[in-house]
Amino acid sequence: MRTWAPPATVLAMAGAGFVALLWLWLTGGGEVDVPWAPTLDLRLHLRLDGLAAMYALMATGVAVPVFVFAWRYLPHHLAQQGRSVREQPRFYALLGMFMVSMVGLALAQDLILLFLFWDLTAVASYLLIAYDRQDGGARRAALMALLVTAITAVALLIGTLLLYDRYATFSLPELFRVAESSTTVTVAGALIALAALAKSAQVPFHFWLGRAMVAPTPVSAYLHSAAMVAAGVLLIGRVYPLLELSPVLLDALVVAGFASMLVGGVLALSRDDLKQVLAYSTFSQYGYVVFLYGLGGESGVGAAAFYVVTHAVAKCALFLTAGAVTRATGAQRLSELGGLARAMPVVAAGSLACAATVASLPLTVGFFADELLFKAALERGWVFAAMALLIAVLTLAYMARFWTGLFLGAPRTEAGPVPGAMVAPVGVLGAICLVAGLVPAPFAAIAQDAATPSLLAAVPVEARYYLDLRAENLLALATFALGALVHAGHRAVPAAAEAVARLGERLGPERAYTAGLAALNGLSDRVHDLEVRDFRGRVTAIFLPSGVLFALAFVLTPTVGAYAVGSFSLGDLPLVLMLGFAACVAVAATRPRGHLTMVLTLGTVGFALAVVYALLGAPNVALVAVLVETIVALLFIGVLSLIPREVLRSQMRATRERRGTRFRDPAVGLVAGATVFVLVWGGLSRTGGEGDAARRLTELAPEAHADNVVTAILADLRALDTLGEITVVAVALLGVTKLLRRGRLW
Amino acid sequence: MSLALPLGLVWAGAAVTALLDGRRRCVAWLAVGVLGAGFVALCVLQAHVLVDGPRTIVAGDWPAGVGIALRADALGVVFAVLSMGVLLAGLAYEVVDDLESRHTPALVLFMGAGLTGVFLTADIFNFYVFFELTMVASYAASTYGGERHQIGAGFIFAIVNLLGTFLFLIGLAAIYTVTGTLDMDGVGFALAQSEPTAVALIGVSVLVAFSIKLGLFPFHFWLPPVYVGATPGVAAMLSGAVANVGSYGLLRFGGDLLPDLFAAGAGVLAVLGSASIVYGAIQAISRRSASEVLAYSAIGQVGYVLIALAVGGPVGYAAAILYAIVNALNKALLFLTARVRGWLVGACFAIGALSVAGVPPSAGFFGKVELFRAGIDARSAVLVALIFLGGALSFVYMFQIYQRDFWRDRHDTSGGRALQVPGVLLALVVLGLGLWPEPLLAVSREAAATLTGGQR
Amino acid sequence: MTLAFALAAGVLAGSGAYLALKRDLLRVVAGIVLIANAANLTLMASGGTRGESPILPVEGEISDPLVQAMTLTALVIGFAVIALLLSLVYRVYTGYDTLDLDELSKEEARHAREIDQQARDDDDVAEAEGR
Amino acid sequence: MSSVVTRVVARMLLAPILVVAIAILVKGFADVGDGFSAGVVAALGILLQYVTLGREEVERTLPVRLLPHAAFVALLGALAVALVPLSRGDPILTHSPPAGAEVTTVGKLELMTAVAFDAAVFVLVLGAVVGIVHAVARAYEEMEAT
Structure with a gap:
């Protein structure tokens, strides 16, 4: 395969997908709804509503610059690590899968289908983060991302199934129709929100996002702007009608969002690594969105949607900026960089626009995002406005630190050339931020449409400049002033x-x-060391728990009348004596004597039992028992003769001298004996149930041309048992020859 | 088509193969072909059963209740198809990997005949006979390779399982005493009317016997050395086919013949299952070879089956059956891919790992869904939390070992393309059932309905 | 009589279990033989009727032929299993040069530790290479 | 080494033992005994030859080396009895002549597939036991040799 084919393919997919989705959205959306697994009421239900359109357009739209960037980035990246270009297709395949699953997630209207795409994004990001597999850090980061996002995803599944248990549907539109405020819905909503927060890397799940920065730059750019992290807030937006039913959940979102904004902002200020700064910025920015969803209402939800889309564009460009800068200079720390504006003017300009967008400066589209934030916060109360202000100030401060640190001041490193394909995306995205700062209507339209499914009603999202002293503007001015102040104190802060x-x-x-x-x-490790390593313990481990289980059965069921002594006549005396004899000999067999003695004792037990069978009126069984005992004894002796006498003798001594198990073995033996005793006694105490198989067999024996009923049963009536039995003998022959003769039958 | 046909086919194939030298390629492939034919015949049978309902024949043309009845119902057939499929994959793997022992194909075929018989018989003593046939063939097969620790493990395997078998046999004797019949229908009917003490004792003997087969904590101690020591194909067969006898036995004897007792003893089942889940998962976490992780994982995974059994009812039984199927497929897939290398096998192993962890799109996801549904159906937050915990731990151990084994470039010894085929096919099955779960769900519902008397 | 059978079966199985716990592989097999005997005895005792041997023609009650057939089958299967076990014992002996389960366990534990250590070393190497 | 007397006696005993075995087999349907017992009795007879004459001589003078293979052929035979009815549309293991029908007899021997089935059991058990004993004997020789 040619090296350009994989990137070109995914790029074409992204571009075509974007155009198609845009066209579909502009023409009013589309819907697919077919049964998937009727047994479980699963449907493949995809619908391009406003929310879906926004995230799907982001996923495909942002993918285009990312893939263009990756085209030039990846060969260099692989070359640096001494890896083959043949590893390229996997990268693009995974990126493509990531994009597709993100689009699917945006479109899914069935909770199980949504969960499928949800986990697919987790798997795709797992494999992408660990693209540099030889790097231990990448492996650990990938595992962390997977564990955090995929394990918490199970909460989403549990929530889904709770809802299914109650409403018997996985379909979201259906659920919105029937769900009412109840504990089930609150619990389910909480579980779903938990999964969403973890995915969006909100406190306390934020740490995976910082580590995930070890991924190749295009992956980070994509993961942070339009995929994965966006999936969390997408889910919140998607199930918002359910969350809204429980005010407590919304309050929780406010708290979680605020905590994330704050922690993210502070951490972003403290980091030196470029991508780390951006990672914590993302985490903080998604905190905004969660905060806004928590504030709720028309302005909250509308602002949330607007925030997501502006952030996606800007953050993607900033990541690509970091990638381009690192490519040019080889450095990736703020402390090692500076004064690059002259060497990389396009990147500097583009990223300035984007940084300003994140920092919400006027003339960029980000300004409206903050205006909407302030508006929503003010509607809830001044406390919330103060929270919003605090965060806005932090954001401005860390963005200023990031951009000025990179592009202003004295140059500290030599900047090499950067391919145009890596610069252009930054420029284009920056331009978009600026144009949208002047003409925000398309962004507002998208956001407005995206808020509709969350509120189940159309909401106006207005993005305009108001040149007056309304509260939002005052808060914005305060932000600029305080932000500048914080930035000025940039040594201490x-x-x-x-x-x-x-x-x-x-x-x-x-x-x-x-x-x-x-x-x-x-x-x-410790449990494994404890695990009974010695083979005999393994046998003990069978007897004791089963003894406990039988004891339970014995104790928990009625005892009186359940255990019958059974009839006994004088004619049974020989039988009882023989049984007693067999039992005594069996006990004798446990004495530590020579092996030959043991074998003969065993044989005696067998012969005694054969006599018992004969007394029970079973000459056939008695005959076979005698024959089997004979053969077994002979085989035993045969094997004894294979083993040197010294070994056998030392074995006997060992058996006798052993101290540690002096009490264990008899005790376990007692338990096992008691177990079997109870089972046999209780089991045999009731004879003659409804069935009369034996009588009918006896009646039919003449039909089978036999006087000996037992033989008739074996050869005809139940010949299948006999066929199985002789097959076992044949298999034993195979096994023995396999073990002793390496498989030769003779 | 007679339901005895797949049984007879594999059985006769086994007898023929036993006379030939299984190391010769043509003989080995003949055995694979016979298993394949048996598999196809079972699939056809399954289709018939699902469409027309169960079918019964009595061997020897004797009246029912006298002769041995063979019955193909949804529950038995699904396990038969599953086990035969796993045996097929496992044997194909070993054949491609060059058989060193001339008896292995025959032993596997005997295992296949035994398993088919176990799943298709409707007579409890005949069940025992086929069960022993399967087990004796497995004891012999588990020593394949002939290294000393394989022999040692095989010895423990045989001893421990024999203890369970004899306990089961004593339980069978008690069943016969109590009910006077061996026919499963008659037994179930009579046991329902019997007095509780004997029934409880019988139930415990059945539970212990099949728990040992399943390798459920604390009856699992034989399992790790056997699965770790066995060659991949044999390990796949033991964990993916022979272990099904345990799940099936619990379902058939517990759900079908002793439903009241298992409902009453749900607490015991739940405790055993939970202990197994936690213990297996904890043990698996720090194990450093894939086969060890898989062995302990097997212990943990069967715990889920027990938990679902404890929940009972249509939802619980369906979950138990579905999870047993999924688990067998997962284990077979993972064992068959654990020792081969290459990106394709890595991807297949990853699919298996995702399936164990219950991540879509894999069959395992629907196993998890059904389990959670069973937990929710039982209104038990503890069970749901436990399934969650077990799942979380399985993420940890599966992906730790996946990264350890497949993400380091030092083990580049790929075992040849053909060796990858069985694993890839199983991975496609697992993936396919994740993408189109309807057959899996429908079959497990249908099978559960045989236990709950048509109630869905 | 039920009690007598139960007692006998219990003693047989108990003695068998005791032997199965021994260090000596051959005694373990002997234990299995005894437990098998206990199971067969139970099977014989589980018959619904007792009387003359079931060979036609008979007068009066006959001994339950079905349990006899089952016991026969179980006896034969038991024989097959014991034969297999005995050859396993011999192979274990040739493999480990001992019949002592404790020494066998020691060998196995050592083997497991070696494998474990190998894996740990691999880990260290990988860590060193990785970062 | 065994004395001449025991060797001669053992050789002389073989034929009666085999006759007893056959008798147990044939009479099985009317009296005590069945294919399994017959097989074991016959195997014990051969085992006696092993013990007294030594493996090599037995294997030189008697066609024992085919017995293990014969065991599997017998299994095939038993399976044939089981499976042939399927071709007629009958259930597995339907014997012929069918239940209750008239049976041709040759002396005490009844000509029916059930007897063939029992004969297969006999051969299988004989072959398996001899095969197992042979395997142990060979293992012993190998051990002696090393």
């Missing part, structure tokens, strides 16, 4: 943030994750 981050590292959830994983492995 990052240091303080750093201290907070250190504390978080020591006590935070990442530590808990790492320690938990290590503890699990340690526990596993």
Whole structure:
């Protein structure tokens, strides 16, 4: 395969997908609804509503610049690591799968189908994060991302099934129609929200996102802007009508969102690694969205949608900026970089527009996002407005630190040439941010449409400049002022943030994750050491638990009348004596004597039992028992003769000298004996149930041309048993020859 | 088509193969062909059963209740098809990997005949006979390879399982005493009217016997050395085909013949199942070879079957059956891919790992869905939490071992293309059932309905 | 008589279980033989009727022929299993040069530790290479 | 080494033992005994030859080396009895002549597939037991040799 084919394929997929989705959206959407697994009421129900359109367009639209970037990035990346270009197709295949599953997730209207795409994105991101498999850090980061997102995803599944149990449907539109405020819905909603928060890397699940930065740059760019992390808030938007039924859930979202904004902002201020700064920025920005969903109402949900779409465009460009800068200079830390504006003007300009968008400066589309945020917060109360202000200030500060750190000041490193394909996406995305800053209507239209399915009603989302002193504008001005102030104190502030981050590292959830994983492995090692390694323990381990189970059955069921002594006549005396004799000999067989003695004792038991069978009126059985005992004894002796006498003798001594098990073995033997005793006694105490198989067999024996009823049963009436039995003998022959003769039958 | 045909086909094939040298390619492929034919015949039978309902014949043309009845109902047939399919994949793997022992194809065919008989018989003593046939063939097959730790493991395997078998035999004797018949229908009917003590004792003997077969904690101690020591194909057969006898036995004897007792003892089943889930998963986490992880994982996974059995009812039984199927497929797939290398096999192993963890699109996902449904159906937050915990732990161990084994470039010894085929095919099945789960769901419902008297 | 059968079966099985716990492989097999005997005895005792041997023509009650057929089958299967077990014992002996289960376990534990250590070493190497 | 007397006696005993075995087989349908017992009795007879004459001589003078193979052929025979009815549309293991029908007899021997089935059991058991004993004997020789 030619090296251009894989990237070209996924690029074409993304482009065509984007165009097709855009066209579909503009022409009013589309819907597919076919049965999938009727037994479980599953449907393949995909619908391009506003919410789906926004996320699907993001997933495909953002993919285009990312894939263009990757085209030039990947060969260089592989070359740097000494890997073959043949590893390219896997990368693009996974990226393509990531995109498709994201689009599917956006479109899914059936909760199980949604879960399928949900986990597919997790799997795709897992494999992409670990694309550099030889890197231990990448492996660990991938595992972390998978464990955090896929395990919490199960909460979504449980929530789904709770809803199914109650409403017997997985279909979201159906659920919105029938669900009412109830504990089930609250619990299910909480579980679904939990999964969403983990996916969107909200506190306390944020740590995986920071680690995931080890992935190749296009992966980070895509994962942070339009896929994976966006999936979390997409889910919140998708099931919002259910969440809305429980005010407590919305309040929880406010708390989670605020905590994430705050932690993310502080961490972004403290990081030195470019991609880390951006990662925590993402985490903080999605905190905004969650916060907005928590605030709720028309303005909250509308603002959330608007926020998502502006963020996707801007954050993607910023990641690509980081990638381009690293490619040009080889450095990836803010402390090693600076003054690149002259060497990389397009990147600088494009990323300036995007950074300004994230920081919500006027003339960029981001400004409206903050206006909407302030508006929604003000509607809820001044406390919320203060929260919003605090976060906006932090965002402005870390974005300023990021951009100025990269592009202003004295140049610290030599900047090499960067391919145009890696620069252009940044420029284009920056331009989009600026144009939309002047003409925000398309963004507003998308957001408005996207908010509709969440509220089940059309909502106006207005993005306009108001040149007056309304509260939103005042808050924005305050943001700029305070942000500038924080940035001015840029020596002290990052240091303080750093201290907070250190504390978080020591006590935070990442530590808990790492320690938990290590503890699990340690526990596993210890349990494994404990696991009964010695073979005899394995046998004991059968007798004791089964003894306990039988004791339970014995204790829990009626005893009186259940155990019959049974009839006894004087004629039975020989039988009883023979049984007693057999039992005594069996006990004698346990004495530590020579092996030959043991074999002969065993044989005596067998012969005694044969006599018992004869007394029971079973000459056939008695005959076979005698023959079998004889052959078994001969085989035993044969095997004894194969083993040197010294070995046998030392074995006997060992048996006698052993101390540790002096009491264990008899005790376990007693338990086993008692178990069988109870089972046989209780089981045989009731004879002659309804069935009369034996009588009917006897009657039919003449039909089978036999006087000997037993032979008739064996050869005819139940010949299938006999056929099975002789096959067992044949298999034993195979086994023996296999073991002793390496498979030769003779 | 007679329902005895697949049984007879494999059985006769086994007898013929036993006379020939199984190391010769043509003989080995003949055995594979016979298994394949048996598999196809069972599939046809399954289609008939699902469309027309169960069919019964009595061997020897004797009246029912006198002769041995063979019955193909939805429950038996699905396990038969599953087991035969796994045997086929396992044997094909071993054949491609060059058989070193001349008896292996014959032993596998005897195992196949035994398993088919176990799943298709409607007579409890005949069940025992086929059960022993399967087990004796497995004891012999487990020593395939002939290394000393394989022999040692085979010895423990045989001893421990024999203890269970004899307990089962004593239980059978008690059943005969109590009911006076061996026919499963008659037994179920009579046991329902019998007094509780004997029934409880019989139930425990059945539970212990099949728990040992399944390798359920605390009856599992034979299992790790056997699965770890066995060659991949044999391990796949033991875990994916022979272990089904345990699940099936619990379903048939517990759900069909002793439903009241199993309902009353649901607590015991749930405790055993939970202990198994947690214990197996914890053990698996730090194991450093794939076969060890899979062995302990097997212990954990059968715990789910027990939990679903404890829930009972249409939902619980369907979940138990579905999970047993999924687990057998997973284990077979994973064992067959664990020791081969190459990107394709890596992908197949990953599919298996995802299936164990219950991630869509894989058959295992629907296993998890049904389990959670059973837990929710039982209104038990504890069960749901336990299934969640077990699933979370399975993520940890499956992906730790996946990364360890497949993401390091040092083990590049690929076993040849043909060796990958059985694993790839099984992976396609697991993936296919994840994408189109309807057959899986419908079959398990149908099979569960045979236990709950048509109630869905 | 039920009690007598139960007692005999219990003693047989108990003695068998005791032997099955021994270090000596051959005694373990002997234990299995005894437990098999206990099962066969139970099977014989589970008959619904007792009387003359079931060979026609008979007068009066005959001994339950079905349990006899079952016991016969179980006896034969038991024989096959014991034969297999005995050859396994011999192969274990040739493999480990001992009949002592404790020494066998020690060998196995050592083997397992070696494998484990190997894997740990691999891990260390991989870590060193990885980062 | 065994004395001449025991060798002669053993050789002389073989024929009666085999006759007894056949008798047990044939009479099985009317009296105590069946294919399995007959097989074991015959095998014990051959085993006696092993013990007294030594493996090599037995295997030189008697056609024992085919017995293990014969066991599987017998299994095939038994399976044929079981499966042939399928071709007639009858259930597995339907014997002929069918239940209750008239049976041709040759002396005490009844000509019916059930007897053939029992004969197959006889051969299989004989072959299996001899095969197992032979395997042990050979293992012994190999051990002696090393």
